[in-house]
Amino acid sequence: MASVIPEKAFALPSYARQTGLGCGMCHTEFPQLTPFGRRFKILGYTLGYSVPEDKRVIGKTPYESNIQRQPDATLPVSVQAITTFTHTAMNMDTAGSAPFLKANDNIEPVQTASIFYGGAITDHIGGYAQFTYNAQPFGPPVPHLFTWDNLDVRYANTTTIAGMPVVYGLTMNNNPTVQDPWNSTPAWGYPFVQSNLANTPGAKTLIDQGFAAQVLGLGAYTFINDQLYLELASYQTLNPGALNSLGVNPVNTLPINGVAPYFRAAWEKQWGRHSLEIGTFGLFAETGLSIANFVPGAGTNRFNDIGFDSQYQYQGDDYWVTLRATYLHENQYLPASVAAGLAANLNNTLNTFRAQAALTYGTDGKVILTGGYFNTWGSADPILYGGNRTFLPNSDGFTAEIAYQFFGKNNAPKLWPWFNTRLGVQYIAYNKFNGASTNFDGMGTNARDNNTLLVYLWSAF
Numbered sequence: 001m002a003s004v005i006p007e008k009a010f011a012l013p014s015y016a017r018q019t020g021l022g023c024g025m026c027h028t029e030f031p032q033l034t035p036f037g038r039r040f041k042i043l044g045y046t047l048g049y050s051v052p053e054d055k056r057v058i059g060k061t062p063y064e065s066n067i068q069r070q071p072d073a074t075l076p077v078s079v080q081a082i083t084t085f086t087h088t089a090m091n092m093d094t095a096g097s098a099p100f101l102k103a104n105d106n107i108e109p110v111q112t113a114s115i116f117y118g119g120a121i122t123d124h125i126g127g128y129a130q131f132t133y134n135a136q137p138f139g140p141p142v143p144h145l146f147t148w149d150n151l152d153v154r155y156a157n158t159t160t161i162a163g164m165p166v167v168y169g170l171t172m173n174n175n176p177t178v179q180d181p182w183n184s185t186p187a188w189g190y191p192f193v194q195s196n197l198a199n200t201p202g203a204k205t206l207i208d209q210g211f212a213a214q215v216l217g218l219g220a221y222t223f224i225n226d227q228l229y230l231e232l233a234s235y236q237t238l239n240p241g242a243l244n245s246l247g248v249n250p251v252n253t254l255p256i257n258g259v260a261p262y263f264r265a266a267w268e269k270q271w272g273r274h275s276l277e278i279g280t281f282g283l284f285a286e287t288g289l290s291i292a293n294f295v296p297g298a299g300t301n302r303f304n305d306i307g308f309d310s311q312y313q314y315q316g317d318d319y320w321v322t323l324r325a326t327y328l329h330e331n332q333y334l335p336a337s338v339a340a341g342l343a344a345n346l347n348n349t350l351n352t353f354r355a356q357a358a359l360t361y362g363t364d365g366k367v368i369l370t371g372g373y374f375n376t377w378g379s380a381d382p383i384l385y386g387g388n389r390t391f392l393p394n395s396d397g398f399t400a401e402i403a404y405q406f407f408g409k410n411n412a413p414k415l416w417p418w419f420n421t422r423l424g425v426q427y428i429a430y431n432k433f434n435g436a437s438t439n440f441d442g443m444g445t446n447a448r449d450n451n452t453l454l455v456y457l458w459s460a461f
Helices: 013-019 035-042 240-245 335-339
Strands: 077-088 106-120 125-134 146-161 164-173 215-224 228-237 260-271 274-287 301-315 319-333 347-361 366-378 395-405 420-432 452-460
Touching (some): 035 260, 301 335
Antiparallel strands (some): 077 106, 106 125, 164 215, 260 274, 319 347, 395 420, 420 452
């Protein structure tokens, strides 16, 4: 559905330079946030280095670090690059692909590379903007290899109401949930690194990256008594000329009719070394057909997406335990798609459930173990899912990953103390893929044929 899926923005070294703190203060691992990291984001990425000793709160306020803050004249710019090796259980179809792509066991020296501007602009305004190069995937050449990526610019301030501390602010961003402080919503969900060459299930809800880098939205939010987060926002699709200028192919973009409202409510409680979040979020969009599928007079479709999420974290002496779960439900009303011959049913539903458990061990060099389960299921539609033998969108499976993060709190190279690098091995095993476990495409392909081994090296500085 989307023409571009932004890469995850990991820990930005420019934030470390701004605050004088190691990346481990805000991240258990990249890009998973700690309780303090979530508050750094809610406060608009504006926190500086010095915090008076009498204002420090254990677990919420940063302590001194041996990383020295950069001079104010230093530009808040960071760079990241990801190198990958991809192996799939069955060889891939290379028809029409670039000659350097093989049917299997591809090494991409630069699968993706990004440049970021990230940090405080004033005492109350901050954010980040990301511009990304994505390597050529299988198939014919894509129109754009360079594109704008994640964007989140905030205004934040604080006050006191009825004796309770209150943060209030505005966010301008380009992907519903990219502004969210928790890693249980789609934009920052696991897996944090993915292959651009392996097959992935075809069905996703619209809130699950369906508008990524295609829209611009403005929202207002508040964080009450360090516990209750509330947000309302609305999104509008950028026009084709603007999208093309920003490196996004507008041909497959769904144009929003009017604006698409978004809401978020989350409650987080911290006690001792524990934190627990429970929340809900949603997006309601009326869209026309994409340029590629446009039929005059077809009208519009409606998508109502509701999500529920929860995240638990425990901080040990030198380790973190994180548990996450997300459920998404989408109601689809598709008169435009039916009129254009793109769907058989006027009404469909689509559901997604994801859960992960992660252990991050170590302070400087970190070992990260992650296991996850994912499941998507929904209505049968012989046209919308016509390529699936069962006409169902159903897919499920497991993800396992081990990674090592070389530099954390204090042991980065002295010449560049904000350098980060991570080496990981990830395996995805499918029980069901695009509607079936066996012969899902009617041509003898089984779900397990798409099992994927990914080895990656990620670096940022």
